[in-house]
Amino acid sequence: MKEQSYTVSQVNRYLAQLFSEDFSLRSLTVSGEISNLKYHPSGHIYFTLKDAASQLSAVLFAGERAGLTFTLENGRRVLVSGRIGVYQRGGSYQLYAMRIRPDGIGELYLRFEELKRELSEMGMFDPLYKKPIPRYAQRIGIVTAKSGAAVRDIIQIAKRRNPYVELWLFPALVQGEHAAESIAEGIETLDRMGLDVLIVGRGGGSIEDLWAFNERVVAEAVFNADTPVISAVGHETDTTICDFAADLRAPTPSAAAELAVFDLRALLQELTERRERLDSEMLTRIFDQRQRLGYLRQRLSRENPSAVLRQERQRLDHIGERLRGQLSTALERSRQRLLRYPAFSEWMARRLERSRNALSLRAERLEAVSPLRKLSAGYAYLQDAEGRRVDSVDSVAAGELLRISLRDGDIRSRVESVEKMTKGGGA
The missing domain is CATH 3.40.50.2300 (Response regulator)
Known part of the structure; x- marks a missing residue:
């Protein structure tokens, strides 16, 4: 009798049918740690779930990723809900994931991060509001x-x-x-x-x-x-x-x-130290102010108006005494010089007499050439109508008005004719 044989595909299809008919494998949740994580360009996510003793291949198809609210990472514990099926081409069974969520602490951490982000966006953590x-x-x-x-x-x-x-x-x-x-x-x-x-x-x-x-x-x-x-x-x-x-x-x-x-x-110690520093600073300032006050008093006594006036009066007295002494000395020196010249008065009298004689001589000379003296002798002084001196017949015309000045007055006359003297002396 010939032994019956099956192809690999037949065996895998049979196993796939068995898996699909098992109610327990059609919907279950598996907990484990992610490893061998791979994000495929097609959008599918391939990974392995493992625990301390075993491992299970798993896949999350791109169409199921909409429900994934966090990022998968190697080493992260998760709860994967889905079904167990056979991958006939590879001859292996795997978990086809429908939902993945953090396991235990991971889920709380996810809630923590979500609320933190939400409240931060609302401004509740802003330093502006910190009191x-x-x-x-x-x-x-x-x-x-x-x-x-x-x-x-x-x-x-x-x-x-x-x-x-x-x-x-x-x-x-x-x-x-x-x-x-x-x-x-x-x-x-x-x-x-x-x-x-x-x-x-x-x-x-x-x-x-x-x-x-x-x-x-x-x-x-x-x-x-x-x-x-x-x-x-x-x-x-x-x-x-x-x-x-x-x-x-x-x-x-x-x-x-x-x-x-x-x-x-610590506060009392700080207050004590501050008081000591304050006392020290106050004593230093009081000492400095006292020093300054003493200096100002001395300066005030030196620059007091009454004291300055007294000093100026004394200075004027000294100047007056010095000037009186100098004047007295100068007069005495002049008197002594005069005493050394006993004939000074006689010399001055002779000098004055000579000056008087010279003045008389100059007066007589002026008298000799005086116009008034010539007029007294019968001479006359002629002027035209504009007051110009007439000293030649060439400057006079018939009918012109002349002014004749004599010793005791003036005569105004009009020229009837002009006769010029010839070289022989006749008219």
Whole structure:
């Protein structure tokens, strides 16, 4: 009897039919870690799901990528929903993915990033809206669990730094169902009390433990509060939405207490040092002003108008005495010179007599040539109508008016005729 045989294609088709008829394999969700990730130019995504003991090939066709809300990466844990089928050409079975979502923490992280991006676009994290933390807060509100390391650390540090500060606690739920609403209620309640600053937070934990501080209701309560808010959630490496919305982020609740409560002893020490510096500066200034005052007094005494006037009077007296002495000396010297010339008066008299004789001689000479003397002897002085002297018949014409000046007066006459003397002496 001939043994029956099947082709490879027949076997693969048979297996594919078996897989398709198995209800459990038609719709299931597989969890695993992504490896061998490949984005194909066709738009398909090929990858392998693996765990500690095994692996499974998977593919997400381009038509199913619309529901993918995050980027696939090697090493990322995911939940893949789809069906198991046979790839007949390759003779292998694989997971045909219909939906892929982060597994566990990855899903929370995705929600965190989505809300962070949304609130950031709304401007809730903008530094423009951050309020300054008061340096000397007296009344501090705390929103946290009523029992736990966070509130104990805050109270302990507050007492150590400033035992006179007032602490107001709102015992909120910080984990589990309704925790976000409880935290938001605490922020709103303490904000209405008009406190100086609020501390909102809790101790460390997993991302699930801290998730209440990643809810929108808490971020909105922090952002809308009129009181400055310090966020102190978890450890230094933990970051929540509340941290971004707050006016200041503290790495731990203890650090938040250090930031909110001023150190009274340090303040008193600073005040003491400032007072000492102020006293020293004041003493230095007083000494300098006293020195300057003494200098101004001396200068005022030197430049006082009365003192200056007295000095000027003394100077004038000295000048007057010096001038009187010089004048007296000059007169005495002149008198002595005159005494050395006893015939000076006689010499002056003779000099005056000689001057008088010379003057008389010059007067007689002037008298001899005086026109008045010639007129007294019968001579006359002729002038034409314009007052010009007439000294020749050539300058006179018949009918012209002449003025004749004699010794005792003037005669006005008109020329009847002009006769010029000939060289022989006749007319």
